[in-house]
Amino acid sequence: MIIAENLTRVYDMGKVTVHALRGVSLTIQKGEFVGIMGASGSGKSTLLHLLGLLDRPTEGKILLGGIDVRTLDERQRTRFRLKRLGYVFQDYALVPELTVEENVYLTSMIRGTSKEEYQAQTLQILDRIGLSDRLTHKHNELSGGQQQRVAIARAMVNKPEILFADEPCANLDSESSRNVLDLFKQINKEMAQTIVMVSHEDWHMEYFDRVIILRDGKIVSDGPPPEEILEKACKYK
Numbered sequence: 001m002i003i004a005e006n007l008t009r010v011y012d013m014g015k016v017t018v019h020a021l022r023g024v025s026l027t028i029q030k031g032e033f034v035g036i037m038g039a040s041g042s043g044k045s046t047l048l049h050l051l052g053l054l055d056r057p058t059e060g061k062i063l064l065g066g067i068d069v070r071t072l073d074e075r076q077r078t079r080f081r082l083k084r085l086g087y088v089f090q091d092y093a094l095v096p097e098l099t100v101e102e103n104v105y106l107t108s109m110i111r112g113t114s115k116e117e118y119q120a121q122t123l124q125i126l127d128r129i130g131l132s133d134r135l136t137h138k139h140n141e142l143s144g145g146q147q148q149r150v151a152i153a154r155a156m157v158n159k160p161e162i163l164f165a166d167e168p169c170a171n172l173d174s175e176s177s178r179n180v181l182d183l184f185k186q187i188n189k190e191m192a193q194t195i196v197m198v199s200h201e202d203w204h205m206e207y208f209d210r211v212i213i214l215r216d217g218k219i220v221s222d223g224p225p226p227e228e229i230l231e232k233a234c235k236y237k
């Protein structure tokens with residue numbers, strides 16, 4: 001599903017050059033729920049943005065669904081993002097003037113789906129995500145956790161091949177975080193949704209199939225969550 005080879009990302013800041021990624025290679029299979037973790041500044045968001053076609057590497061190669069994304073021009077990249085990828089950000093990024101229902105079907109509308117189809121898809125996904133009783137609410141009438149669930153519904157409405165989430169629980173308390181992570185896990189298991197999520201909270205690891213840890217722009221560990229995290233999770237659940 002995702003193959004990245006020797007990715008580097010250098011930010012040229014005039015007098016200072018920041019090496020945000022220093023040769024990252026990885027493969028992510030369809031249906032995996034992968035956490036990207038590491039200390040602040042280790043390159044997590046930079047890596048997510050490169051894999052999600054929100055930024056371009058300085059060097060290196062990315063294949064998404066078998067396509068070498070270097071061959072895509074800007075228009076094709078935009079279409080690829082819209083049709084095949086989904087995103088959830090820490091600040092929810094809902095359009096404040098729109099209702100829950102409108103926020104979710106906006107993506108299908110932009111994509112050019114017919115009105116009947118996007119309305120049906122919206123209702124289906126909101127029902128699945130447990131928000132069908134909030135259709136006409138605006139963002140300020142929802143809790144942070146509910147807003148993030150709407151953002152997840154919006155990202156899922158086009159059935160993306162890969163769902164990218166950048167610190168989706170950063171603004172949530174631990175109970176709302178758990179609800180949101182449970183939802184990601186449910187989507188991952190029931191719909192075989194490939195999910196790549198950036199997080200810096202150790203306890204989130206219990207949700208991931210695989211944890212990639214970055215340090216100073218390099219992968220220092222890649223594998224299943226550590227046993228002690230899983231044991232603790234069983235104890236407190």
Ligand SMILES: Nc1ncnc2c1ncn2[C@@H]1O[C@H](COP(=O)(O)OP(=O)(O)OP(=O)(O)O)[C@@H](O)[C@H]1O
Pocket residue numbers: 011013018019020038039040041042043044045046047200
């Ligand atoms: N647009 C940018 N311009 C210049 N430097 C940047 C830019 N974006 C990130 N960096 C730098 O690249 C490095 C990696 O940043 P990145 O945001 O990927 O880290 P992170 O692990 O996601 O951090 P955090 O957990 O704090 O969000 C940092 O040193 C950061 O200051």
